[in-house]
Amino acid sequence: MVVLGALGVQGRGSGQTKLTQGNYMSQYETGHGAATATADHSGHRGSRHSGSVVSFENVSKVYGRLRAVDGLTLDLRAGETVALLGPNGAGKSTSLDMLLALRKPTSGRIRMFGDDPYHAVKSGRVGAMLQSGGLMPEVTVRELVELVTKLHPNPEPVATTLKRAGIAQFADQRVDRLSGGQTQRVRFALAVCGKSELIVLDEPTAAMDVETRRLFWNSMKEEVAAGRTLLFATHYLEEADQAADRILVINRGRLLADGTPAEIKARAGARRLSFRLGHVDEPFLLGLPGLVNLEVRHDVVQIQSSDSDATLYAVLDAGYRPSEIEVTSLGLEQAFLAITAEDDATNGHSAGETN
Numbered sequence: 435m436v437v438l439g440a441l442g443v444q445g446r447g448s449g450q451t452k453l454t455q456g457n458y459m460s461q462y463e464t465g466h467g468a469a470t471a472t473a474d475h476s477g478h479r480g481s482r483h484s485g486s487v488v489s490f491e492n493v494s495k496v497y498g499r500l501r502a503v504d505g506l507t508l509d510l511r512a513g514e515t516v517a518l519l520g521p522n523g524a525g526k527s528t529s530l531d532m533l534l535a536l537r538k539p540t541s542g543r544i545r546m547f548g549d550d551p552y553h554a555v556k557s558g559r560v561g562a563m564l565q566s567g568g569l570m571p572e573v574t575v576r577e578l579v580e581l582v583t584k585l586h587p588n589p590e591p592v593a594t595t596l597k598r599a600g601i602a603q604f605a606d607q608r609v610d611r612l613s614g615g616q617t618q619r620v621r622f623a624l625a626v627c628g629k630s631e632l633i634v635l636d637e638p639t640a641a642m643d644v645e646t647r648r649l650f651w652n653s654m655k656e657e658v659a660a661g662r663t664l665l666f667a668t669h670y671l672e673e674a675d676q677a678a679d680r681i682l683v684i685n686r687g688r689l690l691a692d693g694t695p696a697e698i699k700a701r702a703g704a705r706r707l708s709f710r711l712g713h714v715d716e717p718f719l720l721g722l723p724g725l726v727n728l729e730v731r732h733d734v735v736q737i738q739s740s741d742s743d744a745t746l747y748a749v750l751d752a753g754y755r756p757s758e759i760e761v762t763s764l765g766l767e768q769a770f771l772a773i774t775a776e777d778d779a780t781n782g783h784s785a786g787e788t789n
Contacts, residue, residue, distance in 0.1 A: 486510065486548075488545070489508070489540065492505050492506070493542030495687070503529055503532070504525075505542070506529060514664070519667075519681060519683050525711060530634060530665075557587055558629070565635070567641075569609045569621070571608075575620055580599075595627045599622050601623055614641030615642040635664070638650065651690075671767045685777045685778070704738045705739055706762045707736075710733050710735070719735065725746060
């Protein structure tokens, strides 16, 4: 695997990344020292549907007095699409770096396909798109994809990669003259230029416009349909809600919630009730049972309630006759904020890493 964001520029960790086309070598920093991925076309497809793809067992990462990841335990299963959510400083990027053997855990154990992540990375079983670093300038998109394809132990045809990533139409443009969204799509192309079983994406749709995001997620659905496992970190909670089979919420480097989008939203413990009311009596509304939050805009009343039935019955029993009544679950954003706010209130605020 070639770890993206570290191509010809300063990558995560310390050393300058070196690419040597003559011997198709990609060198990057790992907890084991300088690891070298050489062309090994053995092709690993055996464990694609055989249970756990990734496991974290009580993993921690400490920098001096800062505990960026704190006893993280989780499993990823074959064929899943998993979203990793957390506020800035939650430990998302550090966790992904350790998964990709770019950083070594202080304690605990990480397994990928039943082995040390370093071996899965070296054999090309993982494709990754990271936030940091840049792309090689003064080459065309096609030339860059061709180079990285040659570096991959188990490559896809270049034409296939260009089509899958939706970059064929600007493949002959120079990389340093692309828009932000086009650059992200090129990064994605480099992540899927091999026959990888696991795809890891860190903020993949940053700088993409709405249409480009839609096309990107259509591409990702095709990747998962082909049998790959997808793990992505994002700040776009709507994307996680729509794309993920499973959501992991972390804060302060600890796993707070693990479930389907519906299960995570149910964790918020409240529902949204909205209706129109001809004569709004705010003091009455503020005294409703189960009230968590109240917003009134002209004749539109929006309530978050821990017991939406009791709230609505109290309105009706008081003689009011609201119209256009809607009762819905809270969105993923509200659930996410509720889960992390509860953790912050319980454990207090502390400084974290940058991502």
